[in-house]
């Protein structure tokens with residue numbers, strides 16, 4: 073039987089080197105819409121070519137392999153500590169094999185830990201279920217796109233944004249406008265409404281685990297997702313900010329109950345190198361997606 | 362496609378206009394936040410020669426080491442605007458002819474490009490594999506121990522490195538153009554309910 077850490081290493085390798093199918097499809101469609109001769113279209117095609125090469129040669133799609141964000145759901149037969157140790161081992165191993173760039177920097181000394189392990193890194197969220205089995209979702213969230221994320225506190229008089237979905241809409245438009253080409257668009261936007269400052273951001277990031285064609289079960293939010301997708305693309309910022317019709321590939325919205333006094337809207341932006349992968353381990357058999 | 366050879370002359374650089382696609386060949390260095398701070402605050406004599414008529418690539422690469430030889434595995438551009446506080450001074454101090462990165466830079470850098478004859482070249486963000494391939498050789502590295510792999514100053518030989526001029530030495534910036542256009546749309550969207 074393979075060790076847990078070996079499965080996790082494969083999960084990290086896949087996340088870093090394979091562009092998810094839904095993202096590839098969305099970019100291919102966008103390239104057709106933009107047309108080959110436009111700079112937007114040729115940029116999208118170069119990105120896709122890069123992803124194809126990365127997959128073929130098992131090298132990172134982008135050199136910024138980002139923060140590792142793990143969501144772990146485990147059955148009663150597992151010990152959390154054992155999973156955590158295996159994730160850390162796989163992370164260090166993946167760094168040594170160049171699937172990951174050393175990305176953990178001490179903010180005080182400026183020293184890079186060299187293996188992607190540090191205070192709070194990688195980020196691992198655990199939850200235990202009743203049924204046996206282990207399922208893990210992993211996202212590699214690049215730093216450039218992380219930097220263009222934003223959090224708003226409503227009401228916001230500059231934006232004319234009140235504590236309602238229209239206010240949320242304005243925040244999203246503002247964040248994507250401010251980001252321009254800096255987040256390596258076309259981006260996908262995760263919105264977290266409510267919570268406190270910390271959990272609002274978590275919610276916005278969790279939304280990015282959803283597939284691009286996934287429909288929000290809440291019809292009001294689904295409607296807002298569709299509208300924002302259309303409107304954000306009207307901004308004309310385009311791939312890499314070179315101009316064009318494709319500024320975002322999707323918008324995903326989630327909510328958390330908030331305090332009466334607070335109304336946060338968090339915006340997480342993920343770049344075109346939208347790296348996520350998942351694995352399920354059940355009865356000794358592993359499958360990846 | 363316009364070919365640029367390094368070291369580049371001021372004349373060659375002044376010919377470039379926003380929108381031109383270029384292929385850069387020659388020796389350049391990588392530099393990110395720590396390197397920029399260092400180049401401004403210290404004398405940084407070890408990079409003077411390569412920077413004279415040379416280019417700085419905003420990049421924190423994934424680097425492989427085999428038997429003491431380094432090679433670039435993944436090497437796309439990083440966000441340039443973080444270097445805005447330093448870049449104009451560096452262009453002047455070292456006689457740099459090109460800055461390569463992503464996302465564009467702001468007014469002070471654009472002004473320095475005009476004044477000293479320099480351009481900003483935009484590489485496609487995330488194009489790590491394709492761009493690493495155009496890095497033919499790693500000639501050396503400065504401050505690897507102190508700064509770490511992504512922040513170190515890697516001296517690289519590139520061949521036909523592809524990029525687009527988005528800020529030229531005549532005061533034009535594609536980034537300003539797109540900003541103005543998108544701002545008009547933004548106002549329409551925020552104005553209507």
Ligand code: SF4
Pocket residue numbers: 134135136137138213214215216217218255256343344345437438439486487488
């Ligand atoms: S934002 Fe994404 S594509 Fe761009 S450099 Fe960072 S990780 Fe790579």
